[in-house]
Amino acid sequence: MRRALVLGGGGATGIAWEVGALDGLAIDVALADRVIGTSAGAAVAAKMTAGFDRGEVSEWASTPQVPHANVDAVVLARLAGAQVWPDRMAAIRALGRRGLAAWSRDAQDEWVSYVADDLRGRPWPDRLVLTATNAITARGTVFDAASGVDLADAVAASCSVPGVFPPVVIDGVPYMDGGMPSPANLDLAWGFQAVVAVTSHAASIRPYRWPGRQARELGVPVCLVEADTRTKVAQGPDMLDTSRVGRAYAEGLRQGRSRAEEARAAWRVPA
Numbered sequence: 001m002r003r004a005l006v007l008g009g010g011g012a013t014g015i016a017w018e019v020g021a022l023d024g025l026a027i028d029v030a031l032a033d034r035v036i037g038t039s040a041g042a043a044v045a046a047k048m049t050a051g052f053d054r055g056e057v058s059e060w061a062s063t064p065q066v067p068h069a070n071v072d073a074v075v076l077a078r079l080a081g082a083q084v085w086p087d088r089m090a091a092i093r094a095l096g097r098r099g100l101a102a103w104s105r106d107a108q109d110e111w112v113s114y115v116a117d118d119l120r121g122r123p124w125p126d127r128l129v130l131t132a133t134n135a136i137t138a139r140g141t142v143f144d145a146a147s148g149v150d151l152a153d154a155v156a157a158s159c160s161v162p163g164v165f166p167p168v169v170i171d172g173v174p175y176m177d178g179g180m181p182s183p184a185n186l187d188l189a190w191g192f193q194a195v196v197a198v199t200s201h202a203a204s205i206r207p208y209r210w211p212g213r214q215a216r217e218l219g220v221p222v223c224l225v226e227a228d229t230r231t232k233v234a235q236g237p238d239m240l241d242t243s244r245v246g247r248a249y250a251e252g253l254r255q256g257r258s259r260a261e262e263a264r265a266a267w268r269v270p271a
Contacts, residue, residue, distance in 0.1 A: 035128050201239070
């Protein structure tokens with residue numbers, strides 16, 4: 001039985017919600033043969049596989065912090081516009097150029113330290129796969145243990161919302177949010193026999209990017225846990241509002257517990 005765990009995007013509140021959902025599902029992450037992380041899910045996936053204690057991860061995700069940035073209406077409009085623009089790849093490249101125009105080494109170092117300082121220099125877990133988007137070509141990229149990339153840089157790149165955080169330059173190539181191709185990149189779980197997927201952010205105008213559609217196309221048992229309406233109210237409109245992470249974690253815990261039996265069945269793990 002080859003199992004995959006997929007963790008999607010969602011900002012700071014998404015991180016809290018996803019960790020809460022995983023705690024509620026009560027699945028053993030060590031059973032996953034592959035853990036795929038996108039954006040917020042990249043930070044969670046890295047923590048879950050890089051040797052951190054589960055209690056430490058829960059405390060990290062659910063403790064309010066000083067907000068680092070916010071997503072204003074202009075940024076939201078640009079991100080939404082990139083989804084509906086006829087030439088979507090061109091729109092994503094435009095977002096990449098805007099990010100590069102504001103890039104500096106100091107800004108990148110500050111961002112990496114903020115989001116992944118405790119991952120710097122840690123060995124890359126063999127089963128961990130993280131997504132990012134090439135800011136020049138707009139194509140999705142996958143980082144893993146064979147990529148030779150520092151784990152902290154890969155996490156920060158996957159989490160770099162264009163227009164909010166600086167792109168992360170790796171081997172001379174700038175990368176940004178791994179959620180640009182898809183909110184969860186569930187298609188990367190192709191070939192696995194059982195999948196559990198947890199994603200706070202699932203919104204997409206284009207159907208082929210929907211986590212639900214990608215899950216159906218895998219053709220295997222998938223337990224897909226997405227943020228419900230109650231969770232979205234608790235998270236609020238700003239996914240980077242860290243003052244709401246405690247509430248987001250609690251809602252994730254609630255949803256996870258309600259789906260725990262289904263997750264065990266998907267992974268064929270006895271109760």
